[in-house]
Amino acid sequence: MKYTVYLSVIIALWFNYAPGMFSGKADEPAKEENITDTEHMDQKRLRHVVLIKFKENTSEEDIAEVEDAFSALPDKIPEIRDYEWGINNSPEGLNKGFTHCFLVTFASEEDRAVYLPHPDHKAFVEVLEPHLADVLVVDYWTGN
Secondary structure: OHHHHHHHHHHHHHHHHHHHHHHOOOOOOOHHHHHHHHHHHHOOOEEEEEEEEEOOOOOHHHHHHHHHHHHOHHHHOOOOOEEEEEEOOOOOOOOOOOOEEEEEEEOOHHHHHHHOOOHHHHHHHHHHHHHEEEEEEEEEEOOO
8 A cells, every 4th residue: 555655646646747758848037937938929920021132143151241231230220129141951943043031129119220321231231232133122011
């Protein structure tokens, strides 16, 4: 009987704590600490998506220079709320030669209006233009 009770306690503890151990959730903060993140997710944001197709003769060094120049903009233009970029890796083959995606986030259209003619943005465009085969820009609002 003592063995059965002991085994039951171990099994109950296992079912309460083991799932988090294997899912990577054991180290996550309590849900109360994530309220700010959830509230932030509900805020509207203006996304500025830039897809770039480089000229065929563009070197890896030139592409790296463009990546670095674009990535430097958030430190130079305070209206940029968030920034990320990546290189296409879709297996669908529908990118039509566009290889790079840059995503710039603004809090308002006014912030975007400051960004577009900003001298640092214009300097970036000057770095990009000699290597640019095509560009596609889409802006949209997220959130509720």
